[in-house]
Amino acid sequence: MEDEWLWGWDATPGIVSVWAEPDGRAYVWRRIPKTGELVREDVRFRPWLLLASLEDLAHLGSRLRPESEGASRYQVTWQELEGPGALRYLVRGDDGRALASAVLEGASRRLGRPVGHMKELGANASLMLPPEEQYLVTSGRTYFRDLAFDELRRMQFDLETTGLDPAHHRVFLVALRSPDGETETLEAQGDDDSAEADLLYHLVERVRAWDPDVIENHNLHGFDLPFLARRAKHLGVSLALGRGGAPGLRHRPSARGAALGRPVPGAPPDAMRRARYTVPGRELIDTLDAVLRHDFSTRDLPGHGLKAVARHLGLAGPEREHIPGARVYEVFRTDPARVRRYAKDDVTEAAGLARLLGGAAFALARMAPRRYERLADAGAATGVLDPLLVRAYLRQGAALPAHEEGDGTSHSGAALHLFASGVARRIVKADVASLYPSLMRQYRIGPKRDRLGVLLALVDRLVDQRLAAKGRARAAAAGSPERFTNEALSAAMKLVVNSAYGYLGAVGLTRFSDVHAANEVTRQGRAVLGLLCRELARRGVTLLEADTDGVYFSVPEGWEEVDERRVVSEVAALLPPRVRLEFDGRYAAMLSHEPKNYALQPYAGPLVLRGVAFRSSRAEPFGEAFLRRALSCLLAGDVQGIRDVYVSTVMALRRRQVPTPEVCAQVRLTKTRAQYLAIRSRRRELPYEAMLANGQQDWPMGEQVRVYRATGSRAGLLPMPEADDAAASWPRDYDVEYYVRLLRETFAARLVRALAPGDFRTVFDDPGQPSLFTPSLADAKPILTVLTAPEEPEPSA
Template identity: 50%
Template sequence: MARSKVQVASALQREDEYLFGWDPMPGIVSVWAQRDGQAVIWQRINGRIVNHTEQYRPWVLATSLRDLAHLGDALQPVNERKPGKVLVRYHKLKGPEKSYSYLVFARDLPTLEQAILNGAITRLKKPLNSLMEIGDDYYRVGVVEQYLMGTGRVYFRGMNYQDLHRLQFDLETTALDPHRGRIFMVAIRDNQGFELVLDAPEPDDEAVLISRLCSIIQERDPDIIENHNLFGFDLPFLEHRAMAHGISLEIGRRGGSMVLESYPETLAVGPDARKRTRYSVAGRELIDTLDAVRRHDYVVRDMPSYGLKDVARYFGIASPERVYIEGAEIFETYRSQPALVRQYALDDVTEVDGLSRRLLGAPFALAGMAPRRYERLASAGPAMGILEPILVRSYLRAGAALPYQAAKQSAEDGLHEGGAVHLFAEGVAEHVVKADVASLYPSLMRTFQIGPACDRLGVLLSILGRLTDLRLTHKAAAQTISDLSGEANPHIATQAAMKILINAAYGYMGAGSMALFADGQAAGEVTRRGRTILTQVLDSLRQRGMALIEADTDGVYFAVPPDWTVEQERKLVSEIGAQLPVGIRLEYEGRYRAMLSHEVKNYALLTYDGGLIVHGVALRSSRAEPFGERFLRKALKCALLGDIQGVADAYQETVQMLRQRQFTASDLATRVRLSKTPEAYRLTRATHQEQAYEALLNAGRTHWYPGERIRFYKARNKTVVWLPDETEEAPVSDDWRERVRTGRSSQTPTNLPQHAEVAKRRDYDVEHYLHVLVTSYAARLRKAFEPADFEQLFRIDAQPGLFDEPIENIQPRWIRCSQDL
């Protein structure tokens, strides 16, 4: 039966409330909620900032009231008004009995938590200090999330990204570690035309610089404070140096706490999730563009590094006049050319602004949907960090109980069978096409209405459908607007944000014990149908004589005849897509001049304009020595072009440069992230020595910390040498506060080697690095050649063998489609 217009409108309104909240309060740029039940809200209205304070009732979701029964009449339902003092009220939510069916709340969070703990201590007969120790009978979120979920409000309603007042600042320091260095310069700019560089030429000037920075932030009063590696370097370094001078970092907004606060968190972006210190301040959102870069590379997997300069070049936002100075030489350059270093520092913050405009539009749009602070959404995982808060808010709005056993049951059911992954051929293919089933898993969920059984209201599927429709609307709108006008940017950002959520829906449903609305069986049904779709696509390509290379749920790579045009390629994809079920779209993703297929999800692509894309850890490594990376990229490109002489020349050139010591220590240094404390390493050192830690000890360093990234190289006397690299990603020690309090900061050696001295050394172990060249870099080309050809090309002694082929006879291991054979 067709629905009436009223029913359709009502359904759309409900879906929009699920997705965007329901309170129309405009222009929220920050919320600072506290455990005492007060929340400060800052709004940008007509370009001006206003703030007000509200009372809210902190809450917790519970499966029962048994731990609160001891309160007697001090515990009452929300709609009763019995005489006497009420400490805790509750609202019974609709749903199964064994669920989070009680919303309990109080005037302040400490009162609520203590009341629950007192009852749980009596029931469990053991001491307890937090609700987390009770088990999974309680579900809670942060205080800002509680406020936003309860009010239906979100950030930035009615705003565009350019409406935000964003300020960037960047520190220049004499060393990376505040034990050894200080701040000698800070560059500040904002998106309203303000620029300033503060100097501290002498150590005694540092305290004045820090105080002045705080004053400028208060005077400029930005909504957002940004920098690249803000949490990993600038804020901890600033905090530690301020502490050394006894300065309070008052950079917050009036109306709330002015002082910078910090707490530990686990970074949930990318495969290298790790712990770090997180910072927050009332009234302003703190954004680290390094988080946005990691998120971007987690999708594209082709960024050369995460350093600001490389990233700026990657995105094309680096100015041709940009000043470049080696990190270790910045302070020395400042002594003789301070104006040059000031320009260098301003170029840094200018590029941060460019990164923000390029990458933060999607998190800005997400903040208009999810009930979380903008600064948290910029680094949050899209499933647990964004989708789940939206689902929880929707259930609370409907007065519905949240599922309790679903996640546990999903975990007990075990892992469901995942998507199909195929490697059909290894070697080099020319004229490669990628076809992609657009958002395969979410499309299957929507087309066949596969959602979590525990989602009684159907919110996830409802959100998924609305997101898909709205994304297509924004995508179409962006395509009709000129790129030069800038009017397309909000549409581009919004559709990108929606794509993030759409693609997270399946992963959330299959997340097992992590997700409140998990359903492993439903996730398994999605992957089953996905495998069927992929098999259908592959069979169709085989029947048409295409050379299959690799396939998974992200798409399929295949080679086409060399004389095919892009129109023929598109027609092929369109014909195969037309045979798929309604709602499933096969899209033409792109074409490449050549591809090296190394192993599953590890490949190199050569674009028709000469660009090289390297994907997968088998061909890329965070430990990479620069000399090897340069060789590998050059050799890869030659191999993909079929230029075997070029491959041989790249290799022999690198061998000769090593033998003639034309490389510097900086070219050869290996970069690693430390995982052990000094104490932990000393326990294992006698039986298992590790080069990274030995390099530090050899340099006289006895203090380091997990998470620190260092570089070292192997010298000709077989010792490992630490290269004190002034990089942009080095974190600051979390124990600095304790070291300052106890006076132990002075124990750090002052005679440590300087980066500039070590970086230019040429005393490396030549034979060691020749071995590294072959086993770590040339070996990544092994799948491109037949074994005998590979051995001939990458022989260290370069002496011709009796049975060597003429170089012009050597060919890559070609992958051809049947029409070429």
């Protein structure tokens, strides 16, 4: 039963896409494992929804009948589910739209006012899923059974445009990578509408000829598809990108995607609905989603753009072509071969990124009853656990509880300790593997309204099967499909398991949330973390930082790795049986700055930075570059070296040797032009002043821009290039002294806990104002300040 809750119960193999219509028609495309043959099934299902009451359907009279009497055409049937849940009536009809219309008509009569959408009834009165999810939930089917990731037919395409505004700019080139790995470009043979229309027509033809299961690109939903849709509409080109001549691009709601130009009820008047595109028979995957998900857990990426991520992950070759995005069309007119290489490199890297980071979403689609493309951008709690729980309850014929807003009890939050700040040496990290899910299992802590115990059963199954998948991955050959599949499965299961605690605490957002259960998990977690820290301290180590992910500590001089591992093993043996403490690495030195903000110097390898104090997408690149160089000196004990780095950076700024892009901050615009102008007289903000100063009459919320402080209190704006090869060509009109102050007050301040006050002042004295009495740094050393000791447990009553 628990395996059915996790994996579904229909073992149909090879499903690569599902498309369902509200009228009960479903189309299922399957790729036969091993042979690769594609088949399509046309099936019927009865659309359904859940209601708390049948009152709004009473007006149907004899057309409403119990499911037990059997279904017949034009009849709406109901089944009362078991148990105390609020959503207890499973209602089915021949057509989903007609079914919803009947409910809305009844609700309008009952309330004496028009009710136009099911969401207006509230999550506690009804639940209506998209047609595909209705089909998958009741059929017990899931995607990709018995298929490996590499058995999917995946293609990538990337647009090159004359500008960023589809109302005024064109597509002049499309790069494509076929499912077989071949790359090519399609190009407009002219500068008029007919040439662009012909290019889009050939793109559609290529998609239909290659017949991929999946179409991928980086920022596919943020740029390529919205731009393509606008240009196709303008040109009158049918974007029949789906299978079997089915309709073209359709919208689906999404938190991140194209702005539709329609207001969001209850939001500010300028807030626009956001949506993604979808097509029948193919899954549209944006690799930016996988990058964001990866960086949320690792926090190790230098940015989220394709070029930066590909370079960081080793996907970019040494011959990779770079052209600033704003100059691609200009370069194409003089050197088209260079742009062709550049565009082909883009789709090649997008394909590599999808394979390297996309395995988790692929594995999630084997579990959860949702389309693959929706799971690729879904949150683990509401996007994965909620569908699993709904399917499990309906499988058991059990009523679902209503959302609860809570009783006012606040969520106590996770345990987090900073024991010391400054620089420590001989560092060990001990990892607590999935602490909160482990405690949920150990003490059987689950939501009180989950009377079937589904959430805990899922966590149990996922933890056990994840360990099995990790074992299979280790046993498989490096680079083999078996290793890739099992590593992806393990990553997906870890993602869902670790979201279970957050699911408990998300009061009002998840159907089975329970703040009291979440607080009990937190209480047990504090107790375990306290025990762990006390026992480590009793063994002579210096604690630095501890949270639910693990503990960093410094060991005495003379200890070898065998001593470090012994201490971790001794403490691990004292913890509850399901809580696992593991040796997770050793480092030469660590700067402990603030909780979850630190720098690590491995015994071999590059510096590791964690936390927004050291890594932020908004930080100016020159400052982050200074920090990296200064931290390397600091962790090596070279205080004079920090001074040298600081002086060289200040002098480079004052001589304007720093390229302008290096002083730019990358920010996301969260106000429209009208919203900013309404507050401008009270507070001026650099990003919006830069937009106005550069003649920008309007801009979409969510747009990212690069801005800087220019001379004369002006606001400077730079375009968002794909690469800064032409950085030297930008005018260096930045406000030098502003950035010198920023260097000292923002970036150098990250080192304040690592140096004695006098040494800090000496290191960061203004090099333009030398003193006759400057103290020597010859004997200066980094410092470590112990802030607190592990708390002793409260005495038992």
